[in-house]
Amino acid sequence: MNQVFSRPISLKDVQTHFCPGCQHGAIHRLVAEAIDDFGIRERTIGIASVGCSVFLYSYFDVDVVESPHGRAPAVATGTKRARPDRIVFTYQGDGDLAAIGTSEIIHAANRGEAITVIFVNNTTYGMTGGQMAPTTLPGQKTSTSPEGRDISNDGAPFKMAELLSNLDGVAFSARVAVNSPKNVLQAKKIINTAFRYQVEGKGFAFIEVLSACPTNWGMNSLQANQRLTDEMIPYFPLNVYKNKGNL
Amino acid sequence: MSEKIFVKGNEAVAMAAIEAGLRCYFGYPITPQSDIPEYLARELPKTGGTFIQVESEIGAINMVLGASAAGARAMTSSSGPGISLKQEGISYMAGSELPGVIVDIMRQGPGLGGIDASQADYWQATRGGGHGGYRIIVLAPASVQEMYDLTMRAFDLSDLYRIPAMVLADSVIGQMKESIVANPRPEVDLPAKEWAVRGRREGEPQNVVKSLKLGDGEMEAFHWAMHDRYKVLADRESLWEEIQTGDAELIVTAFGSTARISRTAVDMAREAGLKVGLMRPITLFPFPSHAYLALSQRCKRFLDIELSTGQMIDDVRLSVARDTEVSFYGRPPGAGSLPTPEEIFQQIRKVYP
Amino acid sequence: MRHDVFIAGYGGQGVLMAGNLLSYAAIHEGKNVSFLPAYGVEKRGGSAMCTVVFADGDTGSPVVGHPSVSLILNQLSFDKYAAMVRQGGTCIVNSSLVECGGVELSGVEIFCVPMNQIALDLGDVRMVNMVACGAYAARSGALAQSSLEEALKKVLPERNHRLIPGNIKAIEAGAAMARKQ
Numbered sequence: 001m002n003q004v005f006s007r008p009i010s011l012k013d014v015q016t017h018f019c020p021g022c023q024h025g026a027i028h029r030l031v032a033e034a035i036d037d038f039g040i041r042e043r044t045i046g047i048a049s050v051g052c053s054v055f056l057y058s059y060f061d062v063d064v065v066e067s068p069h070g071r072a073p074a075v076a077t078g079t080k081r082a083r084p085d086r087i088v089f090t091y092q093g094d095g096d097l098a099a100i101g102t103s104e105i106i107h108a109a110n111r112g113e114a115i116t117v118i119f120v121n122n123t124t125y126g127m128t129g130g131q132m133a134p135t136t137l138p139g140q141k142t143s144t145s146p147e148g149r150d151i152s153n154d155g156a157p158f159k160m161a162e163l164l165s166n167l168d169g170v171a172f173s174a175r176v177a178v179n180s181p182k183n184v185l186q187a188k189k190i191i192n193t194a195f196r197y198q199v200e201g202k203g204f205a206f207i208e209v210l211s212a213c214p215t216n217w218g219m220n221s222l223q224a225n226q227r228l229t230d231e232m233i234p235y236f237p238l239n240v241y242k243n244k245g246n247l
Numbered sequence: 248m249s250e251k252i253f254v255k256g257n258e259a260v261a262m263a264a265i266e267a268g269l270r271c272y273f274g275y276p277i278t279p280q281s282d283i284p285e286y287l288a289r290e291l292p293k294t295g296g297t298f299i300q301v302e303s304e305i306g307a308i309n310m311v312l313g314a315s316a317a318g319a320r321a322m323t324s325s326s327g328p329g330i331s332l333k334q335e336g337i338s339y340m341a342g343s344e345l346p347g348v349i350v351d352i353m354r355q356g357p358g359l360g361g362i363d364a365s366q367a368d369y370w371q372a373t374r375g376g377g378h379g380g381y382r383i384i385v386l387a388p389a390s391v392q393e394m395y396d397l398t399m400r401a402f403d404l405s406d407l408y409r410i411p412a413m414v415l416a417d418s419v420i421g422q423m424k425e426s427i428v429a430n431p432r433p434e435v436d437l438p439a440k441e442w443a444v445r446g447r448r449e450g451e452p453q454n455v456v457k458s459l460k461l462g463d464g465e466m467e468a469f470h471w472a473m474h475d476r477y478k479v480l481a482d483r484e485s486l487w488e489e490i491q492t493g494d495a496e497l498i499v500t501a502f503g504s505t506a507r508i509s510r511t512a513v514d515m516a517r518e519a520g521l522k523v524g525l526m527r528p529i530t531l532f533p534f535p536s537h538a539y540l541a542l543s544q545r546c547k548r549f550l551d552i553e554l555s556t557g558q559m560i561d562d563v564r565l566s567v568a569r570d571t572e573v574s575f576y577g578r579p580p581g582a583g584s585l586p587t588p589e590e591i592f593q594q595i596r597k598v599y600p
Numbered sequence: 601m602r603h604d605v606f607i608a609g610y611g612g613q614g615v616l617m618a619g620n621l622l623s624y625a626a627i628h629e630g631k632n633v634s635f636l637p638a639y640g641v642e643k644r645g646g647s648a649m650c651t652v653v654f655a656d657g658d659t660g661s662p663v664v665g666h667p668s669v670s671l672i673l674n675q676l677s678f679d680k681y682a683a684m685v686r687q688g689g690t691c692i693v694n695s696s697l698v699e700c701g702g703v704e705l706s707g708v709e710i711f712c713v714p715m716n717q718i719a720l721d722l723g724d725v726r727m728v729n730m731v732a733c734g735a736y737a738a739r740s741g742a743l744a745q746s747s748l749e750e751a752l753k754k755v756l757p758e759r760n761h762r763l764i765p766g767n768i769k770a771i772e773a774g775a776a777m778a779r780k781q
Contacts, residue, residue, distance in 0.1 A: 041447070068309060074301070
């Protein structure tokens with residue numbers, strides 16, 4: 001009998017620590033599938049960040065370097081420059097990449113480092129318990145914006161995929177979501193493209209993945225998915241913002 | 248013997264790093280160490296190595312972390328304000344047991360301070376500098392030749408013990424030019440970096456370089472293991488220089504630039520018939536405590552000289568026998584604060600028994 | 601034997617190059633050398649300073665409080681540093697720019713050389729540092745004039761080696777002046 005569905009070999013056969021309804025698992029799977037599809041597991045190095053994504057090494061069956069908070073693009077730069085023949089990707093959340101690590105991501109992108117960046121945007125700091133993130137939506141209540149994000153005080157949410165696409169060093173920048181079968185299929189295609197850029201040596205690729213965090217949003221999984229559709233996608237449009245190599 | 252060359256201390260560091268097999272340099276310009284990135288920007292790419300002028304000191308040290316995790320010899324260099332910024336990365340490297348070389352050409356502080364020589368970052372360097380409780384190897388050259396030799400040593404020690412290593416000097420040693428021999432890299436038996444990330448092959452274990460330790464007892468075990476490693480380091484790798492200590496009634500002690508100045512002051516004292524010696528620690532961590540203890544068994548007076556209000560003196564006092572009298576003469580950093588040999592000689596006269 | 605020489609002037613007089621020249625000459629003679637460009641507030645006042653120490657053995661302190669010989673190229677440096685010279689030492693002064701007539705320093709020999717004038721007579725005032733080095737070598741006896749000439753090849757970049765004969769003349773003129781007095 002043909003097996004039509006199985007675990008990607010780049011993922012370990014373990015239970016994750018992620019909360020029910022969290023979409024990190026789905027995103028992990030898509031990244032692992034891309035690694036499998038290109039047959040690059042034996043030369044892939046992951047760079048884990050700080051936050052819910054820190055346990056990258058527990059789930060991915062690849063070598064991993066754990067980075068200080070926000071510094072994954074700098075760590076990846078060092079690793080990739082030391083081993084240019086390896087595939088190096090970072091996996092970072094919104095607080096990590098768009099707040100404390102803004103400098104590192106912008107400069108790695110601007111240098112056009114030959115790495116792939118997976119940016120998971122769930123509009124909150126998940127690991128520390130739901131504080132306001134740089135991507136928290138206007139009016140969104142969090143533990144540190146109890147009255148809702150006030151743009152006059154906190155500024156507007158960062159749109160990282162758009163922002164980075166403006167840099168000459170960026171070859172590929174896109175935003176995807178994994179909240180529906182259609183979006184998952186699209187996300188898979190685009191994440192594969194992002195890895196193709198590195199496999200073919202064509203430059204820096206950035207993927208922003210919108211993700212649900214039901215626990216910190218105070219919702220169940222279905223409500224969270226609905227919020228992603230109703231509130232997040234309109235603010236953070238799904239799009240390929242740059243595809244320099246038309247891959 | 249190779250021909251002597253005439254180079255700046257900072258250049259000697261850069262030359263030695265290349266000779267030691269440096270593959271990746273990441274740095275940010277700051278006075279008085281910019282000769283190092285300038286030299287490496289020119290010369291490192293010729294050897295196939297990578298040079299990046301990074302957007303920040305934080306970015307630079309984390310690139311060192313990433314390159315080192317991949318098994319490459321990597322280095323960064325800076326001075327006070329930049330070294331403060333790098334402490335995050337140094338702490339993570341220490342927690343991840345990653346080698347790597349950090350060069351600190353000290354300037355004055357706190358804050359922006361000034362660019363003249365200072366030794367006021369002794370505590371920062373020898374006490375770890377960042378959070379979490381760790382030490383790094385600290386080497387203190389007192390000549391351009393030592394800038395060269397100890398930079399190579401820093402790479403070897405760091406690889407051997409999997410502890411970040413710092414070359415700690417100041418603008419006197421960094422900017423000074425001296426005639427040196429650019430020795431070839433010494434042969435040292437180093438273990439293969441089997442822990443490095445390389446792309447996990449089928450049948451090979453997954454390599455993870457990390458500092459997060461959440462398992463039961465995992466963190467405590469790490470700290471005790473490091474504690475033991477520091478002891479081994481102290482037993483095997485402590486370096487120091489003694490000059491005319493055999494019959495000394497007073498031992499002057501200083502590191503780096505002040506040791507050089509004191510060296511001449513000791514000669515002046517000898518010419519004046521005073522039995523004075525010099526004890527110069529070359530490794531500041533590990534501090535050569537046992538050598539101080541041995542000296543203090545027979546000489547009961549020490550005079551500690553520093554470009555600060557006194558930092559190394561803590562280690563001197565912790566090392567010597569209890570009945571030893573340790574005096575201090577310091578010139579806290581500031582423009583025009585470099586003591587002269589004559590000035591130190593006067594201090595010697597003051598405390599000489 | 602350990603020698604030390606302190607050189608001071610204003611930026612543009614080639615003070616650091618003079619220090620480099622003496623250093624290379626000493627290396628040529630097989631000595632160990634320490635060359636320390638000066639640091640301090642003075643540097644920002646537009647003056648340039650350096651100290652060269654050379655010896656058969658250890659050079660010891662690169663910082664010298666009371667130099668045995670000082671080469672003083674301008675008035676400001678003379679006012680500030682002439683008095684630092686060690687007892688029994690020598691202060692070689694650029695009398696083209698320094699009013700040193702009638703000035704006395706107890707225990708220190710003041711030796712006046714019209715360095716700018718000599719350099720100008722040879723066609724380029726920028727060679728004032730070479731005149732100073734020549735005067736130093738002859739007066740102190742610490743370095744052979746031929747070593748200075750040899751050192752020019754190291755100090756001047758290849759593209760300026762055509763200037764070596766002119767510089768040698770300046771060194772000779774400085775040395776001749778030192779021998780005359």
